Amino acid sequence: MENNFTFEGKVILVTGGATGIGAGLVRSILSENARHVTFLDLAERESEILERELKNKFGTLRVMYIKCDVSDEKQMNEAYNKVVDKFHRLDIVINNAAILCAEENLYKRMVDINFTAVISSTLKALATMAVDRGGSGGVILNVSSRLALTPSDSLAVYSATKAAVLQFTNSIAINKSYSKSEVRVLSVCLGPTDTAILHKHNSELFDKGCTQCFTSQVPERQRVESAVKGIIDVIKKADNGSTWIIAGNKPPVDITVSVREGVQNRCNDTSGS
Structure with missing residues (x-):
């Protein structure tokens, strides 16, 4: 358990950082005396406004916006290289970074951004930060959803991408020995949060043409601030390979054992087939 972990002096990269939880993370991390935060996004107007605000508050060297389509591996690699250089x-x-669209519209785009980009970024982060590859160690946190844990008939593709993120993250954490890499790989499953991704009129911030986002059937949305605080807390204290739920404006809950036992039970149930 990394009880003494601090953001002070750290260099951080956040994907999907222009608005909502991403923007909240950028602000909070800078407030924790991080050396620098780079955030990636396609929403130029919102990103430039945020970058200007934070440069005025924290200084020009503390924050940088890079326009980046995270589903484009070349753009992702260029962004990483710019930070490391x-x-x-x-x-x-x-x-x-994530988008939420009606399954019949842009489902491939949703898979590319919500899942494939997480793979690309995670592997690039490991190659950059792992001690056994010349790095200094660190933390990778991948954002999943409570929908990864419960099937949804109305959001099948979105739920599938988030379930894939969860499974990929847990597998990477097992396969990549923390004792060698000194990179903790973590996942959080967020409950419904009051961000633009749940507001139809703001869907263009995420992707052109994504106009049928999920706007109803959400019983209780937690505040962005609660989700941000939960993610910050998880990064500070969580063990490698652990999974956490952050929902309902409550502190993070460690569900690692339940997730691992659930996977193991499914394997046991099918072992004779």
Whole structure:
């Protein structure tokens, strides 16, 4: 357990950082005296406004916006290289970028952004930060959803991408020995949160043409601030390979054992087939 972990002096990269939880993370991490935060997003107007605000508050060297389509591996690699070339290190990566569309529209785009980009970013982060590859260690946190844990008939593709993120993250954490890499790989499953992803009129911030986002059937949305605080707390204290739920404006709950036992039970149930 990393009880003494601090953001102070760290170099951090956040995907999907222009609005909502991503923007909240960028602000909070800078407030925790991080050396620098780079955030990636396609929403230029919102990103530039945020970058200007934070440069005025924290200083021009503390924050940088890079326009990046995270589903484009070349753009992702260029963004990583720009950060490492400038600061000669990378300590924390938070893969937060996601879109939510009606399944019949842009489902391939949803898979590319919500899942494939997480793979690309995670592997690039490991190659950059792992001690056994010349890095200094660090933390990778991948943002999943409570929908990864419960099937949804109305959001099948979105739920599937988030379940894939959860499974991929847990597998990477097992296969990549923390004792060698010194990179903790973590996942959080967020409950419904009051962000633009749940508001139809803001869907263009995420993807052109994504106009039928999920806007109803959400009983209780937690505040963005609650989700951000929960993610910050998890990064500070969580063990490698652990999974946490952050929902209902409550502190993070460790569900690692339940997730692992659930997977193991499914394997046992099918072992004779």
